[in-house]
Amino acid sequence: MKPPPFEYHAPESIEEALSLLAGVDGARVLAGGQSLLQLMKFRRAKPSTLVDINGVGELDAIEQRDGELRIGALVRQQRLLEDELVARSWQLLREATRFVGYAETRRRGTVGGSLAFAAPWAELCAATVALDATIDVRSANHGSRSIPARSFFRGPYETALEAGELITGVRFPARSRRSGASFHEVSARYRDYAQAAAAAVVDLDDAGECASAAVVLVGVARTPWLVDVTAMVPSLDGIGDGFEPEDDVEASAEYRRRVAPVLARRAVQEAFERARAA
Amino acid sequence: MSPSLPVRISVNGRWREGVVEPRRTLADFLREDLGLKGAHLACEHGFCGNCNVLFDGHNVRSCLMLAVQANGHAVETVEGLARDDGELDDLQRAFTEHAAIQCGFCTPAMLLTAKEFLREHPGETDEVAIRRAISGVTCRCTGYQQIVEAIRSVAAATSERAAEQA
Structure with a gap:
């Protein structure tokens, strides 16, 4: 058996999960397990206890309330590709999820898990930043708090989550009717890790002109890199200012520096076309 | 060391029981x-x-x-594909007919992945759609072409049958 031994708990309510997380040193949340179990097999993660939230049904809902889209932490990534509400009004989520692993890993992998893991290549992290989402977390000792996605990601695999905290869900503000979104990515092999990616959202004013445009880039900095490009469209000249890409096994920094602006331009242009057609 | 836990899992339609350490993977339990x-x-x-298997009907x-x-869920493996009397599943037969088995290592996962794909998209003969469906399974013999052709032949037979009935 490759993973190190651990205590296993499978709570059925959020409260039960929180008290387990608060009560045990070194406890970690097991959601879809597509990253955590991998790390445990490499023995790079050795949690004393796993709190398996797969039986916490209240975390598994997608709903629209007060105009917002609310996605529970346990919602499987694959469901973002199949949900009609997501397809209708939050296309960026659907577009980004197409690039997340394979159907077999998306069937287990969760939205909350993707955010908590905060991999530097993660498409869903970029999408939550682009859509200005809010991440709701809870802990037994400090109750509930809400963290804007734009201040949630602190570094590769580092987030604003504190010990004992569980992501319960993520909320996406309503999109205006005249808006469009697009997600572009390059990887060395089909659906492999992103070498670079761009998530674009565009809002038009009543006259059909650009009211606001933003793009979030993956692969050019340590966390999802948000740029307000409202004043840069359509050329996006200067978008590469401040990039600090790194070399790794997937791509060189030089390649990322060159390809990211191309992806940004494509994504922004497509988001515009979609907004105009909306 | 964490105490072992009892599990009861439906495997290929039959409830199977065991006692496992929590760190035991589903793959190791099955194997x-x-x-x-x-x-x-x-x-x-x-x-x-x-290692793909169908978990509550979907490959994981x-x-x-x-x-x-x-625990309490349904798992289907390649061993459950053929009928009890040994008659092969349509996909298994197509894989043999199209020489879609070279070393055979990826065959079980390819079969199960194709099984789910054709269940959700019966009669889908588009090659790109088939290639995307199996993109999560690696064949190190690189015998993808024959695998795609085998899956496509089953889809084509399904759509022909549907056309005849229409």
Whole structure:
């Protein structure tokens, strides 16, 4: 058996999960397990206890309330590709999820898990930043708090989550009717890790002109890199200012520096076309 | 050391019981405790897809699931594809007819992945759609062409039957 031994708990309510997380040193949340179990097999993660939230049904809902889209932490990534509400009004989520692993890993992998893991290549992290989402977390000792996605990601695999905290869900503000979104990515092999990616959202004013445009880039900095490009469209000249890409096994920094602006331009242009057609 | 836990999992339509350490993966439970060697382990980290099994009807990586997480759920492996009398499943027959089995290592995962794909998209003969459907399973013989042709032949037979009935 490759993973190190651990205590296993499978709570059925959020409260039960929180008290387990608060009560045990070194406890970690097991959601879809597509990253955590991998790390445990490499023995790079050795949690004393796993709190398996797969039986916490209240975390598994997608709903629209007060105009917002609310996605529970346990919602499987694959469901973002199949949900009609997501397809209708939050296309960026659907577009980004197409690039997340394979159907077999998306069937287990969760939205909350993707955010908590905060991999530097993660498409869903970029999408939550682009859509200005809010991440709701809870802990037994400090109750509930809400963290804007734009201040949630602190570094590769580092987030604003504190010990004992569980992501319960993520909320996406309503999109205006005249808006469009697009997600572009390059990887060395089909659906492999992103070498670079761009998530674009565009809002038009009543006259059909650009009211606001933003793009979030993956692969050019340590966390999802948000740029307000409202004043840069359509050329996006200067978008590469401040990039600090790194070399790794997937791509060189030089390649990322060159390809990211191309992806940004494509994504922004497509988001515009979609907004105009909306 | 964490205490072992009892599990009861429906495997190929039959309830199977066992007692497992929490760290035992579903793949190891199937292979070592039940002797079902069809879920093949290669990378054991979720990349290669050769350990795919159907979990409640959908393919998952059995190397990235704990056996305790399958407690009370239904798992189908390649061993459950053929009928009890040994008659092969349509996909199994197509794989042999199209020489879609070279070393055979990826075959169980390819079959199960194709099974789910054709169940959700019966009669889908588009080659790109088929290639995308199996993109999560690695064949190191690179015999993809024959595998795609085998899956396509089953889809084509389905759509022909549907056309005849229409």
